[in-house]
Amino acid sequence: MNQFESVKAAVNLRQAAEHYGLTVSRNGMTCCPFHKDQHPSMKLNEDYFYCFGCGASGDVIDFTSRLFGLSPYAAVRKLKTDFGIGAEHEPLPFPIYAEPPRDRERLCICVLRDYLRHLRIWQLRYRPEEPGDPIHPRFAEAMKALPTVNHLLDCLLGNDLLLARQTAEALCREGHIRQLSEYLKILSEKERECA
Ligand SMILES: [Zn+2]
Incomplete structure (x- = not known):
């Protein structure tokens, strides 16, 4: 196979x-x-x-x-990572809130990936159809945040281990990851209510 x-x-x-x-x-x-x-x-x-x-x-x-x-x-690689297929390592908990792992990089990657997932869905779901259509706030948020989130994930997942460590440290130290994970928690509660 x-x-x-x-x-x-x-x-x-x-x-x-x-x-x-x-x-x-x-x-x-x-x-x-x-x-x-x-x-x-x-x-x-x-x-x-x-x-x-x-x-x-x-x-x-x-x-x-x-x-x-x-x-x-790349999609195959992502599925393998996210579902722990054919790998020695555990699948990444996705998303994790209850017990943040000690490993800051892993925490940052999980939280940022979860946010990225929302942003990509919003980018498609709330895309204006005509040039004059009002811009949906979710679409605006996606367009604004996607480049930053992609850049941070590139830093965290790239080959430069020092850069990954420093990025994670800065994100945690300045409280960005905690704030983002609280925001995501509220979003997923809202999603559950709508479902
Ligand atoms: Zn369709």
Whole structure:
């Protein structure tokens, strides 16, 4: 089995969608993250998805690559990391709030990834359709924060270990990560109320 096949065998669409923050009904329907979807029009089957609204379809790797703007190969790597497939290390708790690990870098990466997931969903969901449309505050927040969040994750996940350590230290020392994780906690409580 190559790694594409082993990822597909290990993670089904529903697991991936829920892991990345989508709410999935018992019959496998969810709001499509790839178009402005008010009512669930995407069906998640065991091994493929299909959106009745915009026609998006594919397997769990296509889904992940499109959701996060990654190449298929990078999407495979992400799924392997997030679900602990074929790796010696534990899957990253996603998101973690209750017991922040001692490891600051890991905490920062988890919190920033969770925020990134919200921002990417907002960027798609609240995108203005016409040039004159009012800008939704969530869309504005996504456009403003995405470059910074991506840059911080690059620093934390890059090969420069000193830079990663200093970035994490600064984020924790100045309280940014604590504030962000409180903000995310409120967001996910709101999401649960809406679900
Ligand atoms: Zn769609």
